[in-house]
Amino acid sequence: MITFTKIAKPTLLIITLIVSNLAIANPLDDEKLAPVKFHGKWGYINQAGQEVIPFQYENALYFHNGIAPIKLHGKYGFINAKGEEIIIPRYDDIWYFKEGFAKVKFHKKWGFIDQQGNEVIKPKYDDVWSFNNGLAEVKFEIIPPKYDFVSDIYNGVVVVELNKKYGFIDKLGNEIVAPKYNDVWYFNKEGIAKVLLK
Secondary structure, three states: OOOOOOOOOOOOOOOOHOOOEEEEOOOOOEEEEEEEEOOEEEEEEEOHHHHHEEEEEOOOOOOOOOOEEEEEEOOEEEEEEOOOOEEEEOOOOOEEOOOEEEEEEEOEEEEEEEEOOOOEEEEEEEOOOOOOOOOOOOOOOOOOOOOOOEOEOOOEEEEEEEOOEEEEEOOOOOOOOEEEEEEOOOOOOOOOOOOEOO
């Protein structure tokens, strides 16, 4: 969710810009434009306090690498420093680009777009985290709800419980060891797991 806060004490550079019904979202960014709320709409001003991008948005964030997320007609997209829509507002939520991809939410599902607006990973996940070193963590339901308990993945294996008995499945939900033990411990580096059977 993109949220906005008002600066409690504006910097000297923009203190002269404070008038009634005007809120500064962030100090001036790397594009030398500041998102500002005026009469209920967001736009952008330059260092001289001049309107550069009209006050027309429901939300607006600061520029980063030449683009800024905005909300228009209830949907999020990106604009450049000239106010041109480079990614049309069509998403329910949107985050900044990291490693060339931005996470986007569409119809309650998350995916990723590239800087041209192409959906490189279609919104189909319950949640996603930004790319880091070429990888992104995603959350989605892969295990049918047939177990009473499902642990986190550890070394590619998941502990499951069914009717107070424990076993193992792999990260794709395939059963490795049927739930038949009173207790189990994760597999060690040698591929051996301690189990308790009463």
